[in-house]
Amino acid sequence: MEVTDNATGANISNLLVINPIFEFTPVSGTNTSGTGNSTEDGATSNQTTTTTTGTSQRQEGNATTSAAGQGIVYGFAEIGGPEDQIPSLMRILSNSTWNVVAVHNHVTMESPKMMFVHAVGVSDIDTLTSEAKSILDGMAARQRTTTAGETTRSEMRGESNQTLSS
Incomplete structure (x- = not known):
C-alpha cells in the first residue's frame, strides 16, 4: 500500500512501520495476587498462585509458570493499518486475551x-x-475481502487492472 504525505506529495510508505510487530518477554512474578508463605508442614515457601484470563499460574521465586508448566510471558503488539480497518481489528482483539492500550x-x-x-x-x-496468529489471520481475511470487494466494484464499473502492451 502506498501512503502519501498530502502536504508534500512524498511517498512515506517506507518511513512507516505498518507491518504488525509482536514482542514477548518472560514475566518475573509481577502482577500476581493471593500470596502465601506457609506450607502444610509449617515450612516457609515463596509461592504465589493467581488466575489471569482463566489460566491458573504459580510463582516460585521469580519464575512464573502456568498450570501446564509453561512460563508466563508479557506480550506487546503494535499493529498498523488504514483507519477504516481499525474497527475490524478492535473486534478481533476483543475476542482474545490481548488488551488494547492505545490507538493513535x-x-x-x-x-x-x-x-x-x-x-x-x-x-x-x-x-x-x-492468538497472535489468529489476529493476523483475521486481518488477512479482512484484507482479502476488501481487495475482492474493490475488484468486484471495479469490474462492475467496467474498469480493468490489466496492463496493455503494444
Missing part, C-alpha cells in the same frame, strides 16, 4: 490515513502466539 496515528495529513493499535497480553507463550 504516527503521521498527520497522510493518505490513506494510517492508525496504529498497541495491545498487551499476559499468558503462556502458546496462548499468546496462537
